Amino acid sequence: MIEIPQVVTIAGIDSSGGAGINADLKTFHNQRVYAATVVTGITAQNTQGVQAIEPTQADIILAQFKSIFTDLDITAAKTGALFDQIRVQAVIDGLHQFPVKHLVVDPVMVAKGGVPLLETAAIELVKYELIPLAEVITPNLAEAEVLLEREIKSDQEMERAAKDLQNLGAQNVLVKGGHQAGTLVRDLMLFADGTMTWYEAPRIATNRTHGTGDTLAAFIVAGLARDEDLAVIMPRAKMFMNQAIQETIRVGHGHGPLNHWVTGEK
Template identity: 60%
Template sequence: MQVKQVVTIAGIDSSGGAGVNADVKTFHNQKVYGATIITGLTAQNTYGVQAITTTPPDFILKQFDSVFSDLEISAAKTGALFSKEQVEAVIQGIKKYRPKHLVVDPVMVAKGGAKLLTDDAIEKVKIELFPLAELITPNLDETEVLVGYPVDTEEKIHQALFDLQAMGAANVLIKGGHLKGSKVIDSLLTANGSITTYTANRTNTKRTHGTGDTLSSYIVAHLAQNENLLDIMPKAKLFISKAIKEEINVGHGHGPLNHWIKG
């Protein structure tokens, strides 16, 4: 049986809810084969991150060589990259192998508040990694760090979309889950300059750990299957909403999504 193959370039969540763990679960759910390039390890649970160990840059590059020299990778995504050295290694690997589709999820802070990307690494991501991306998927907090001003209104979100696109990414998705209100609105700016919004009812729950990872990996799975981004997004939004709404009882803090759902 022929199967599309994708790779996540990110860190491991030892409690299983976010990072590479969420990516691989989503890939499996969406029937693509998921490989991994590990940028770091976390001692982590639903309360937060207790410790981080980063992967040596040369070992990141060895993982790139192992994966891309053997597997037929149709799409890739990045998650937590931790430091400038890890970012540089990932950029080098991406430039060497040039996956057809690249989604960059600029993960900066874990749910519990732990910093997952240093300040100098953020600059490297903006200047060198974003221009390689077909899509970037920051949440509102990450967007504010990237653009340097508050993003708390529809007007500011639209301004931020264009400012982020100017950094080099073809398409920009700003996730609106951190704004208060009964609706969660995500905003997509495509390469042709058009903005589309995707709205869902907010679920009153603290079981949202790994939401961003799951959304970006869902998109990667469908880009690998040669689907158009505008066709993918409504399905992705529905999948995330359902994974949050159909809760599973895991952990005592910010619990993980339900990756068993159909969608």
């Protein structure tokens, strides 16, 4: 019998396989952790957009929590797309009923084109009830701007944003800078002890970046499930993401998926 870290992803299904639960499962498999799923919704989508969404009933979300946590030894979890206020509340209720040692919240709120994915009431729940449960939150700049209700442009503004997000209750805050212009992609991690670290990688000219946020959060969850220190996980996560984007695969005719077969090694 092989002991294996066990995790759960709480998110929606991407029918084209590139993002959401689909990206999480590929990342978890790559990182050799066993993954369960709480499905918050089903989407009809492809690399060119989302055509339809069917959220999961709240009682089914809670039933999935009960089935998983009363049987599996779940030590870490991540949240992704939660769709609306009903689904957000169901997930919060599930996490209160079945707490996890490590929780990573990817506050999916804004589509790549800038379209809001959560209404105001759901955002308030994420902000004041879900984020305080998190060991790590991983907003991109657009999501950080929604949470803080202000623009974030400069390095100094990213640093202030990280501190303000930490004040909402998250222990560690990763503000992803991929939406900024420039030849480098720069992400900022504010650790629980107040220290800050910037992580940089060359910007890769490609539109095959579907599922980057999900994949990065899942990589962090896998490391936490192995009881690795966050400061050790992050450089490896940045390397993995850079390689998964750089060594692109030809799938679809729009914003294609990452290459989840990469090793993340130099």
